[in-house]
Amino acid sequence: MNRFSSRVNRMGFSQTFVMSNKVREMKAKGIDVISLTLGEPDFDVPDMIKKAAFDAIIENYSHYSPVPGFLELREAVAYKLKRDNNLSYQPTQICVSNGAKQSILNVLCSIINEGDEVILPAPYWVSYDEMVKMLGGVPVYVETSIDTDFKITAEQLEKAINHKTKALLYSSPCNPSGSYYTRAELQSLANVIVQHPNITVISDEIYEFTNYDGEHCSMAEFPEVYEQTAVINGMSKAFAMTGWRIGYSACPEWLAKACEKIQGQMTSGANTMAQRASITALKTDPKEFAYMIDEFKKRRDLVFNLLKEVPGFKVNYPKSAFYFFPDVSYYFGKTMDGKTIENADDFAMLLLDKAHVGTVGGVSFGNANCIRFSYATSEKDLIEAMRRIKEYLSSVY
């Protein structure tokens, strides 16, 4: 008897968590594994943010907050959006949630009916696909490759749109590819979107600060599509606050109200202490946190150079986020240690078993040719991980 809802049956487990659990099991058996599976900064939360959380406890911020978040926090989000993105939002357009993940789900829940189509430029963040399916929507994948730096064109977007299209959902900077859309590229996509007023663009900008070129652009900056855009951002990546679970959406007011309605029935709102601390984080000059970006950039360059020595990897130069997404299709069809490699997931599993380096295969990111690994870990581990991969692959090929 299948006791599950069709909703759950439609969904898959997060491949990222599958691989990180496997790493954990191997470590528990005493195997020395280096995990590059999870995308979270390895820094501690900066002290002034921690202090603000302590203060919130002492000041008894222990009751329910307003469903969309404390007004002061929504004002701080509006301040940040003006300061960093030149975007004008009122606090009534902002909804603070338990992480950007919930912010995205709130928006999707607000607009997607059974059978509605959501365009996902591939590769995409693993949860987009599953969230759309969970809601009975239909993901429409727009393929890219390493040769186009994993970005879609306006022509591809236009071709993917039909009367069922409800949303375009992407991250820029992108997890997993590390690419970001330039202002000119986004303008060309905006030119298409504005022709289709029923489409909402969900612009996930959670990696905004880890843009090493410093050229972040938001779809909402184009006035002609501002009313069609939901900006998603949060505290996890910029302030190393993954466990504090604070994200937010900034939307046209009708959509912000819908997110609030959904959130009011699902979670009642986000953790109050973390909300208070987020006010401090957002109001502090981003220069205070630049040391993390500088470090990621150093590691990006280090790994990029080490990857040149790995046989069979085709690598783009990721200009943002903290991931590499090498194309490993060179190995497909080859038999290594008795296993024939059919796709990137097989290859990631082999690297884990034989080289003891945890990565994630690209299938659940919508690209079966690539593997993703995060460089949000120490230089020492990165050097050792690259050494192991190179040594293993050189020994079999």
Ligand SMILES: Cc1ncc(COP(=O)(O)O)c(C=O)c1O
């Ligand atoms: C592209 C992207 N969006 C959203 C999230 C979720 O962030 P949060 O921790 O705020 O839920 C992640 C986390 O990995 C991500 O990579």
